[in-house]
Amino acid sequence: MEYRKLGRTGLDVSAIGLGTEYLMEQPQDTVLAVVHKAIAQGINYFDLVGPDPASRDTMGAAFAGRREQVLLTAHLGCIERGGQYAVTRDPQVSEDFFLDYLRRYSTDYVDVLFLHNNNSREDWERLTEPRGLLDLARRLQQEGKAHFIGLSGHNAAVALQAVESGYIDVLMFPVSLASHAVPGRGGLQDACVAHNVGLVAMKPYAGGNLLRKEHIIYAEPYQMGRTQMRGAPTRFEKAVTLTPVQCLSYVLSQVGISTTVPGCKNLNELAEALAYRHASEEEKDFSAAFPAFKDSTSGQCVYCNHCLPCPLEIDIGKTLSLLDEAQRQSTNALRADYEADPVGHGARPLSRRSLTELWADYDGLPANAADCVECGDCVERCPFEVDVIAMMREAVQVFEVGPA
Ligand code: SF4
Ligand code: SF4
DSSP: OOEEEOGGGOOEEESBOEEOTTGGGSOHHHHHHHHHHHHHTTOOEEEOOOOOHHHHHHHHHHHTTOGGGOEEEEEETEEEETTEEEEOOOHHHHHHHHHHHHHHTTOSOEEEEEEOOOOSHHHHHHHHSTTSHHHHHHHHHHTTSEEEEEEEOSOHHHHHHHHHHTOOSEEEEEOSGGGTTOTTHHHHHHHHHHTTOEEEEEOTTTTTGGGOSSSEEEEOHHHHTOSOSSSOOEEEEOSSOOOHHHHHHHHHTSTTEEEEOOBOOSHHHHHHHHGGGGOOHHHHOOTTTGGGGOTTOTTOOOOOOTTOOOTTOOOHHHHHHHHHHHHHHTOHHHHHHHHHSTTTSTTSOSSSSOHHHHHHHHHTSSSOGGGOOOOOHHHHHOTTOOOHHHHHHHHIIIIIIOOO
C-alpha cells in the first residue's frame, strides 16, 4: 500500500481509504469481514459518516482491538432524526451525536472531525459564527477528542473559501473523471496544495455512475462538486467501460490528493478497489475513456504517462507533475508571503512539500528535462494534446536555470 501525507496534519494515510456509508447498511459479518480485510491489506483511513446508532455499534465492533492501527473520522452536524439521516447546525445536538459516536466506537478521540456537508456561503457563515460548529470543533480539539478539523462539501467555490480561511486541516471533496472539467476544481486542488490542506477525494466512481456498463451515463451535481448543487445531471457518452482501477488511478494521479475513499459494501468491491495496488500500467490507463470527460482540458497534462516510452528515458508524467507543483508554489503572491515569514509562514508551512523537496525529487529522476532531444515521439502519443516539448523547456527553466 502506498501512504501519503494528509496535508499539514502530518498523518500518513493509505492512498486508498474506505468509504463506509453503504457498508454500514450490511449485516455485521460482512462489515467485520470488509473492515478486517481492509486493515490487513494496509488501509488505515476510514470515513465514518453514518449517524445511525445500530450501524455505529456494528462498525465499532469491527474496530475493537484495532484502534491504534487506524485513522477514524467523524462528521459534526450529521445526525439522525426520526430514523433518517439529517444535517443540523445546532451545536448541542451535534455534540450529543459526536459523544454518542465516541461511546459506540469505544474510543476517546477521532483523528479528523469534519464539519459536515457545507455547500453554501450562508452555511459557511453559520458554521463559523461565534458558538457555531467550528467553535464546537475547536473546543473538542482542545479537549483531545478530535485531533484535526476538516470540512466536507460538494461546492468548489465554498470549499475554496474554507481552504483559504486557514480554519481547516483537511478537505473532503468529490474528485473523479466525471468532474475533471468542472469549473473551480483545479483551483481548489491548487489551493489545497498551497495551504497544505489534506485533500480526501470522495466519490471516485461519481456515485457508481462511472462503473455502469451503459455508454451514456449521468452524474448529479453533488457527485461532481459542481458549484450549482441543484440542477440537471450532466450527460456523458463514453466509448468504453471503466474499471474501479482506472477510476482510482485517475483520482490518485491528480494534484493534491492524499487519499480517496471508494465506497465498498462487500469483499468483492473491496478487492476491486485494492486491485489498484498491483495493477499494471496498462490496467490503470484511463486515457481511452478520458475524451468523454475532458471538455476544456485539452493541452493539460494528467500525468498518465501514456506518451512513454521516451528514448531518453525521461519519466514525462512525473517531470510534468513536478513542474506543475513547482509553478503553483512559485507564484509571486506565495513567494512574497513566504519571504515575509520563511520559518513559520504563520502557523503553517508554505506547502505540502517544500520547494527544496520538489527540486530534490527532480534531481533524483533518472533523466531530466534537459536530456530531451525534442524528437516529438511523446507529443504524437499524448491523447490530450500536451505540448510536451514546450513543457520540457519550461522544466529546464524552472529546475535547472532558475528565475531570471
Ligand atoms: S504528456 Fe500527455 S500522455 Fe504524457 S503524461 Fe501528460 S497527459 Fe499523459
Ligand atoms: S520529445 Fe523529449 S520527452 Fe518527448 S519523447 Fe522525445 S526526448 Fe522524450
